[in-house]
Amino acid sequence: MSDELLEGYARAILRALEDPDLQEALHTYVPGSEERVRRFLESRPDIVQLAREVKAIKEYSIAHMDELIDEAMRSLKSVNAVPHYAADAREARELALSLVGRGKVVVMSKSMTAEELGIREALEEAGNEVWETDLGQLLVQLEGGKPMHSIAPAIHMTVARVAQLLRDRLGLDVSPSDAPQQMVAKVREFLRSKFVSADVGISGGNALAAREGALLLVENEGNIRMVTNLPRLHIAFVGVEKLVPTMLDAFKVILVQAAFAGLYPPTYVSLIAGPSSTGDIGHRRVYGAHGPVEVHVVLVDHGRRAAAKDVVLREQLRCIRCGYCQFVCPVWGQVANNWGGSTYGGPMGVNWTAITEGVDRGAALAMLCLGCGRCDVACPVEIPISGILADLKRRFTSSL
Ligand code: SF4
Structure with missing residues (x-):
């Protein structure tokens, strides 16, 4: 992992934190989106049950x-x-x-x-x-x-x-x-x-x-x-x-x-x-x-077939891209997908960066995860997102 790439990640995050439009938009729209999904799911145990079936299918x-x-x-x-x-x-x-x-x-x-x-x-x-x-x-x-x-x-x-x-x-x-x-x-x-x-x-x-x-x-x-x-x-x-x-x-x-x-x-x-x-x-x-x-x-x-053979990353392949984990994540809530690789960002997106752009890139980004576990609770197909991020952190520190 080059210093230049790490600096690029850091610059994107700092720019996002100082961007008043981004901050206004995130703080205005995100809390309502999270709340809406949470309330809906509380009212529909049948959908939560269907999500468990989807986990098994995936x-x-x-x-x-x-x-x-x-x-x-x-x-x-x-x-x-x-x-x-x-x-x-x-x-x-x-x-x-x-x-x-x-x-x-x-x-x-x-x-x-x-x-x-x-x-x-x-x-x-x-x-x-x-x-x-x-x-x-x-x-x-x-x-x-x-x-x-x-x-x-x-x-x-x-x-x-x-x-x-x-x-x-x-x-x-x-x-x-x-x-x-x-x-x-x-x-x-x-x-x-x-x-x-x-x-x-x-x-x-x-x-x-x-x-x-x-x-x-x-x-x-x-x-x-x-x-x-x-x-x-x-x-x-x-x-x-x-x-x-x-x-x-x-x-x-x-x-x-x-x-x-x-x-x-x-x-x-x-x-x-x-x-x-x-x-x-x-x-x-x-x-x-x-x-x-x-x-x-x-x-x-x-990158997907290689990830399917990786005992940790394979769990992320269950992802159905609903984006709910992003809405509940305190880090994503501050900077959105500026915390991420060239396409994906946030909790699931850092793991997808590891799958599609290389483990070293995902691992460097994972270091910003707080380990609070909110994404794990949110995920419909019970992907241990924070556990995968913790594993990526280990891979990053052992590469230093
Ligand atoms: S564990 Fe990490 S990725 Fe998941 S919600 Fe918390 S800060 Fe975000």
Whole structure:
């Protein structure tokens, strides 16, 4: 671990502590989010019970990851989707470039995996016009930063900052005194033209059923439906830890994810098992009806299979990215994902940094954990997050 990298981490955290906008946003929005989820869970023991089932599903899936990858590759083909496998971020970017090409309009739904792989930047560099369509993620794109929470990527921005970005970067006629409703309406109008002209839609995936080759995505904005339905070509980047045995398992995962993210019931769930088709003319199946003509699913390793063999890090692979651990963490509450690696941050994010960027990077970041254990209590799938962080701390100190 270089001194330069450590200094970079320290600088990011100090900048965050001195950033009045970030501090105002975190102290205004986070306590309410944590409280809302806690109250909901108190009222729904059935969801808490479902979370225990999801823990068992994910434990099984991680133990059988290689078999599920093989099964998913076969199932995806059987539903006329095109399966791919990317061992690392470079391979994933190369696949994205070969499938998309140049000079295209690309719309993306929020995906931490696509963010981790640098898909948007690679496509932009190749001369494509690329738009994030989740509002929070679009704001992050306009700011040129990184998401500050797995579900609420722009949680660090005040209303004034949002108005400034929409005005300066998109030329929208908004002011800080506008109601959020007015700003959302302007963004909706702007993105409509991108949705209908897009050649390619890129998504992540909340869960992928190996038996059926079915991808499940959950959301509230409605953008994922546009991204995965309007363009001719849909490409999904899915980490191999998202694989579960069956479609029923996948539904359980997304319901628990939505509940612990404070978004229950979710407004939309999309299930995608291959390209759109019809058999209404001459009883012959034709692909490319109203949805995509082609669906490509890229199964992404990028550190996950090695982590599955690590007796400590493998527990983090159960993570369903609800982001609840971030809301309860006293360190994240001060600096958000500025405490983190290039994509992930906070309690689960430091561990994900160790998985995707290397143990030495995650280990250096882990030193800031206070060891209070609030994240462990919050986690729906009972990941011993603080225990993993303690192990990373040990690895860091023994490397000195
Ligand atoms: S144990 Fe560490 S990561 Fe977990 S909530 Fe406490 S300070 Fe945050």
